[in-house]
Amino acid sequence: MSTISSNKIEWWQPVIGTTEYELTQDVLKSGFLNDGKLTERFEQEVAALLKVKYAVAVTSGTAALYLALKAIDVGPGDEVIVPDTTFIATANAVVMAGATPRLVDVDRKTLNIDPKQIESKLNAKTKAIMPVHVSGRLADMKSIMNIAHEHKLTVIEDAAEAFGSEMAGQSAGTYGHIGCFSFSPNKTITTGQGGMVVTNDADVHQRLRQLKDQGRQYRGTGGDDLHPAIGYNFKLTNLQAAVGLGQMQDIQSRLSKLKSIYKTYERELSGINGITLLPFDVDSGESPQWIDAYVENRESLTKCFEANNIGFRRFWFPLHRQLPYQSPDSDFPIASQCSEHCLWLPSSLLLTEDDLSQVCQLIKSLIS
Ligand SMILES: Cc1ncc(COP(=O)(O)O)c(C=O)c1O
Numbered sequence: 001m002s003t004i005s006s007n008k009i010e011w012w013q014p015v016i017g018t019t020e021y022e023l024t025q026d027v028l029k030s031g032f033l034n035d036g037k038l039t040e041r042f043e044q045e046v047a048a049l050l051k052v053k054y055a056v057a058v059t060s061g062t063a064a065l066y067l068a069l070k071a072i073d074v075g076p077g078d079e080v081i082v083p084d085t086t087f088i089a090t091a092n093a094v095v096m097a098g099a100t101p102r103l104v105d106v107d108r109k110t111l112n113i114d115p116k117q118i119e120s121k122l123n124a125k126t127k128a129i130m131p132v133h134v135s136g137r138l139a140d141m142k143s144i145m146n147i148a149h150e151h152k153l154t155v156i157e158d159a160a161e162a163f164g165s166e167m168a169g170q171s172a173g174t175y176g177h178i179g180c181f182s183f184s185p186n187k188t189i190t191t192g193q194g195g196m197v198v199t200n201d202a203d204v205h206q207r208l209r210q211l212k213d214q215g216r217q218y219r220g221t222g223g224d225d226l227h228p229a230i231g232y233n234f235k236l237t238n239l240q241a242a243v244g245l246g247q248m249q250d251i252q253s254r255l256s257k258l259k260s261i262y263k264t265y266e267r268e269l270s271g272i273n274g275i276t277l278l279p280f281d282v283d284s285g286e287s288p289q290w291i292d293a294y295v296e297n298r299e300s301l302t303k304c305f306e307a308n309n310i311g312f313r314r315f316w317f318p319l320h321r322q323l324p325y326q327s328p329d330s331d332f333p334i335a336s337q338c339s340e341h342c343l344w345l346p347s348s349l350l351l352t353e354d355d356l357s358q359v360c361q362l363i364k365s366l367i368s
Contacts, residue, residue: 011311020246061182
């Protein structure tokens, strides 16, 4: 395994194994660099891991969300329910499809969309609900699916941060009608940039295939092909899939490592006043993408991390505080409060027990 080395305790590092080198070399030698056989193999491996019928590889998580919306004909005049706490791509994908995101505040205990607040945001224009599994922690899918069923809405899971995270044997991204994943560099597996859309619906699958490849149902020569629908170019290349397939080889150890990092933080930091880990149910299969915490005095902790060469990431500003989605804080009290207090602790797959102990000792000495 290799990575860019430094003395810093990193917040996150992509980990590249030898198989990635071997497979990318094979692709380069083959001369077929486009979306091809390796892309198909990557899709099949992801579908098998998530126990879902269809997986369609695309260029990014944002593209995955956009194509999922297009596949169910979301467009101008439609509204989509989106949590206020998320990476901005969730809402941007809705806008890209021509629709309007309707923001909903989040649950303080999970930072995921609060199902109790969804119904008041529904109206005749609402087409879909897009829950986000923040940091890999599953949203309350039972309640969300009940609301969707009652109001005849489609659920598109933004599982960009939840690849391989499960709850009692069911993977994030497979509860709703469509699930979307990201393979950008700070995810459990990466293809540089890349994404995957998964579904059990044959019609949605067919639409996704057309949408990602210029409306073609079947790959032809690029010459006299038939294009029965409008589509675009969101193909994931063999080169990227080669990296993805290499990364998939040790997916179980990656997920186990993330769970064990969480368990160490939980053991070391539980009961410490001033910092509260957001909980993961790792024993039921939930896998953290990154370890998140609510910190009373975030600034003093981030200063201390900076002084000690320890990586971290502050939480996103809630969407309603970003210029394109601006709304008053009073409509989103939980998201507003959490964004000022939450951060991601070092969560890299390469962290050692020593690194974690150093981080926890520092937190304890600062806070107590
Ligand atoms: C919740 C969420 N949604 C969507 C995305 C977008 O994925 P990508 O960067 O692959 O386009 C991300 C990426 O980090 C994300 O965290």
